[in-house]
Amino acid sequence: MITRHDLRHACLTGLWFMFLTFPLVVIKVNPIEHIVLWRWSNMLWIGVISFLASLIIRLVQARRLLTRREEKDPIRPQTPAQPFDVLRRPAFLTAALIASALLLTCFPLFFSSYQVNIMTTALMYVVLGLGLNIVVGMVGLLDLGYVAFYAVGAYTYALLHLHFNLGFWMALPIGGLLGALFGLLLGFPVLRLRGDYLAIVTLAFGQIVRLVLENWSEFSKGPSGIANIARPSLxxxxxxxxxxxNYLYYLMIGLVVLTVFVVYRLQNSRIGRAWQALREDEIACQAMGIDKTKIKLSAFALGATWAGMAGVFFAAKTTFVNPASFTFMESAIILCIVVLGGMGSIVGVIAGALILILLPEYLRIIADYRMLAFGAILVVMMIVRPQGLIAPKRRTYTLPSTHDQTNSPHAATPDR
Known part of the structure; x- marks a missing residue:
């Protein structure tokens, strides 16, 4: 039920958004005719939409709070099955996987080259998001300089092709290995850091790599960049x-499949459990005998490997690289992909990458306000689903009753 407090809060939210967006949506300057257009109707629409969105968010939060209170009630009745429980059934997941595979395979047959090119870029960010998900989502280390490894891979292919005329297939593993090497170089100085200090150091590392590429003209051609990079041969x-x-698109699909397979195997392996333990409690993890140094270095190296290979694909796709393509904004977008999709969730990162890369392109129909709408969607998403689109399901253990313990040899049964 909507209360007076909710209405007042929604009104204040609408007025605040009208004030913030006033210069963008109301004032339009025509420098040719030297006139100013005042579009007051746009401000009214912003106020109405913000008012309704605030009411909806308040209602969702109130319902969620009521649900949590009912769950804590020991005498609550048996809750009926939720309508979205069918999405977690193996049959539905298998059908969704087959449908997705068919859609991706036939995508170039039904869409233009422009759409295929956009989808290739989105798949590239899927690989980058999955690589950063190892460091941020699984280990819990905030890395704001991830774009540096992306740049290392791109310039590896560009320089190898420029000086040694090496092809794409030779540069791809070299780019991954150099990315892992730079991941180790970053990992050693930050072993003792965490939280904000770790974020600042990784941010500085990303800026150092970009500035070196921009100012060392004899090595990287400086701001002019390197052009005429060869594309993959068949x-x-x-x-x-x-x-x-189309060929690059199918190659990116292959790299995404390989990345998902490797990351999934790592997540469910011994090292993956060690990553998750380090994320939850570093002191307890070290007390259990886990080598904290090796675990952190392995996370940085493996995460940077995929960024290096994605950088090689980027250089092959654009046939041109320069330092302006590897700014902090790229690291922020990749981090947003991980956070929006759900830290630690493979499916969530894939969904987050597709949404964050494809949504701005398909909002071009509202060209004047597409970034404003894009930002508003992200804000609403973080309020409604702070854990991300698809939060990873944690492994839990349920202790049986005393009667079950006497009849069963197991003291606890794992439940996923």
Missing amino acids: FGLSLSPEATI
Whole structure:
């Protein structure tokens, strides 16, 4: 039920958004005719939409609080099955996986080259998000300089092709290895750091790499960048521009599948459990005999490996690299992908990457306000689902009753 306090809060929210967006949506300057257009109707729409959105969010939060109180009630009745429980059934997941595979495989057949190119970029960010998810989501280390490893991979291919005329397939593993090497170089100085201090050091590392590439002209060609980078070859055949775009798209699908498989295996392996233990409690993890140094270095190295390979793909896709492509904004976008999708969740990171990369493109129909709408969607998402789109399901253990303990040899049964 909507109370007077909720209405007042919604009114204040609407007025506040009207005040913040006033210069953007109301004032429009025409420098040619030297006139100023006052679009007051836009401000009214902003106020109404903010008012309604605030009411909806308040209602959702109140319902969530009521649900938590009912769950804490020991005499609550048996809750009925939720309508979204069917989404977690194995049959539905298998059908969704098959449908997604068919859609991705047939995507170039039904869409233009422009759409395929956008989807290739989105898949590239899927790989970057999964790589950063190892460091941020699984280990809990805030890395704000992840774009540096991305730049290392891109410049590895560009420089190898410029000086040694090496092809894409030779540069791909080299880019991954150099990314892992730079991950180790970053990991050693920050072993004792955590929280804000770790974020500041990693941010500085990303800026150092970008500034070196921008100012060391003899090595990286400086701000001019490196052009005419060769695209991947298919058994020496010459491909048309449209066929090349489709070929890169299918190669990115292969890299995404490989990344998901490796990250999933790592997540459920011994090292993956050690990462999660380090994220939950570093002192307890070290007390159990886990080598904290090796675990952190392995996370930085493995996460940077995928960034290096994605950088090689980026250089092959654009055929041109320069330091302006590897700013802090790229690290922020990749971090937003991990946080929005759900830290530690593979499916969530994939969904977050597709939303964050594709949504701005398909909001071009409202070109003047697409970034404003994009930011508003992110704000609402973080309020309604702070744990992310698809939060990872934690492993829990349920202790049986005393009667069950006497009849069963197991003291606890794991429940996922």
